[in-house]
Amino acid sequence: MQTAFAITNAAAQGVLAAQATSDEMLIESIADGEKGAMHILYARHHVRAYRFILRIVRDASIAEDLVSQVFLDVWRTAGQFEQRSQVSTWILSIARFKALTALRQRRFEDIEQDEVMQIADENDTPEAAFDRSRTSAMLRACMNKLSDAHREVIDLVYYHEKSVEEAGAIIGIPQATVKTRMFYARKALAELLKSQGIDGLAA
Template sequence: MSDGKLVHAVCNVTEAQERVSDEMLLRNVAEGDKAAMHVMFARHHVRVFRFIQSIVRNAAIADDLVSQVFLDVWRSANKFESRARVSTWLLSIARFKAFGALRGKTHETIDQDDLGGIVDDADTPDVALDRKETNAILRACIDRLSPAQREIIDLVYYHERSVVEVSEIVGVPCATVKSRMFYARKHLAKMLVNAGFEAAAV
């Protein structure tokens, strides 16, 4: 499967396909089923893109790395071991690709898309503006955390991963994940108060 075909592999997914588990899809992918690969890509590419972008801070690089992640999935689906969810395995691959790209980068990152800045169409302009400003402040505070703490916050709160799943993705013990999350939340709360948020709300 070429890069070009994979990037444009988002296809119409039937209700029956939507009910197929990730594990079943991956087994089919391992057998060379391109339709299953298309469904896998359609189901997970946005989450993978957002996760990578939160690390590399560059939309163009993230987009390229998403293609690489799913090419790896296509090539190594038969190596998946069911010790973790497929989505957790995907984020592990994505993390490896993202940090590999960071190590090889020689230029500054240029994109600062706000992952939390999606506006609800039902909001009034004032509410939407307030939410956008709040999200911008929150993201700015998160960006000031250490890379290790920022990664934990992103995985737990933006990608809704459990402590066990974060441990699998990052490759550290659960106790370390909990410790990083505790200190990250503590530092984040302090920064938010300094930014003008009420302590009780934080």
Template sequence: MSANLAASDEILIARIAQGDKLAMRVLYGRHHVRVYRFGLRLLRDEQVAEDLISEVFLDVWRQAGRFEGRSAVSTWLLAITRFKALSILRKRKDVELDDDAAAAIEDGSDDPEIATQKKDVGNVLRRCLTALSPDHREIIDLVYYHEKSVEEVAEIVGIPENTVKTRMFYARKKLAELLKAAGVERGWP
């Protein structure tokens, strides 16, 4: 099924390169949620992530003729999304990109109600993911949420495959520690 989906995406890109607006709408419908979620995880701002979708698909419209098919269309889309999101983050003067400092801030709001809510494993996992470094969070996001291979992640992020594997190892280790500290006995699969 994934081979048919990839072939279908490639056909859509070829049609988009010829100016086919219907093909563009189909590609958008198929991938805009994935692009939005990935952008949101990088930018942490819903409105900016919404704007990012438009920019990504405008690039697809303009660059479809340059798509060479060396990777899956979804990999190409996420690479464009990542590049644009990082450009936005670099332009922000007011955003501090130091997640380690943010993670070090104590959470003094653990009253009984909050403690009960933290038992929800999904919330705990999301909280633990935000405590990872941006590099580690990005790798986890691409591999587990977007189901990308090590090779595809290396292409999207622009780093060697061995670096992806190393980051994955340390990200999983850190995530397991965070989950255990949060009271979730079973760590990352």
């Protein structure tokens, strides 16, 4: 029993230590060739990177391939990270470059996006779950009607919770341009949502 407890306790301490490790510390370890640190960083950020790429390329299989390429680049270039931005911002910058390169190579016009079904709350009634799913579908549809530039900035700020400064760093534009795009993107999205009977987009 003591041995089993010791193993369990050691495992728990390992999990807590991993959670307490900052992204910057992980990058330093990755630069030293530590695969364990790479696994932790991947676990933290691969879903966000996948969703970001998916909104650009609109193809689930391509997004999955590109995520692998993104983290392969992180593994190879961790030693070049200069901590001028958050690690998550750096990863999304790599993801954006990969996604846009894939778009240029494929030269496709508009591939239908494979919608990811959201898991309903167990406490939802069937009617509430249907209504939430319908609203979410309308929002995605309206997002897809925005221009690429407007959809990208909305995605970064609202879905990935990036600041104006971070969004500008990822896209490669001044903060003032980010703010301008945000203003017109929100206005266009509000009008699209209103046409679908959805009001109340926050200012």
